[in-house]
Amino acid sequence: MNLIDQTFNRLKENEQTALIPFLTIGDPDLDTSVEIIAELEAAGADIVELGVPYSDPLADGPVIQRASQRALKHQVNIVSCMEAAVKARAAGVKLPFILFTYYNPVLQFGLDRFFDEVKRHDISGLIIPDLPVEESAEITKRAEAAEIHVIPLVAPTSQARIKSIVAGAKGFVYCVSSLGVTGERSSFFDGVEGFIGQVKEYTDIPVAVGFGISNGEQAARFARICDGVVVGSAIVRQIEEAIPLLQNTDTRQEGLLQIRKFVAQLK
């Protein structure tokens, strides 16, 4: 059984909600990203989104854009992100890995080669936010053959398309809480709970929510109605703020602990 399914089954038995952090791989460097993944697990994360840095992250706000720029300085690409997953697994991390990438890097890589590599690198899920609907059947077919879940994104504007987007979905459905780009938010639109409830009517697989969630109180609000909560920018900002500590061997552990503490309070 796919590790993502196993994770949600275990959490459901314990009446818990999955905490799903996102981080940009290679920010501030590849080795540090591997160590941060271990910290995320130690802090209570259940699944982790490994972000492939991209030069044109059109759905990302400034925090993740800056993280992508820092990672791209090290020429981090899809393979190095998958290698980070393998290194984290070798270091004892048990979390399921979701590879988060825009579609262009996948196309440039080549679909055959991409799915061969994804399978070889212990990736359990894919999120491709700008995957065109007309191409999603091809990607889903290949993913199923590789036993990898393609996680669909549903936005409040999806309305009439919710049913078709989530039909046949595997892993979990990712509800985007707000319109616009990623980034911490102090509030959410009034109908967000209603939107999530609507999505849940169309699917039996777990439903997670992301976009804007930046503190324990917001995470708790959504944990009441969802099976998972995704947090990206707030964690990427913690990594960004910890960089001076991470880059000095004397204060590296302090930097890692700072990130772990932030994520632990979210859990």
Ligand SMILES: O=P(O)(O)OC[C@@H](O)[C@@H](O)c1c[nH]c2ccccc12
């Ligand atoms: O950063 P936020 O607001 O916490 O949202 C999660 C988000 O980072 C992560 O899931 C993600 C990163 N880039 C994206 C682009 C589109 C959709 C989702 C994402």
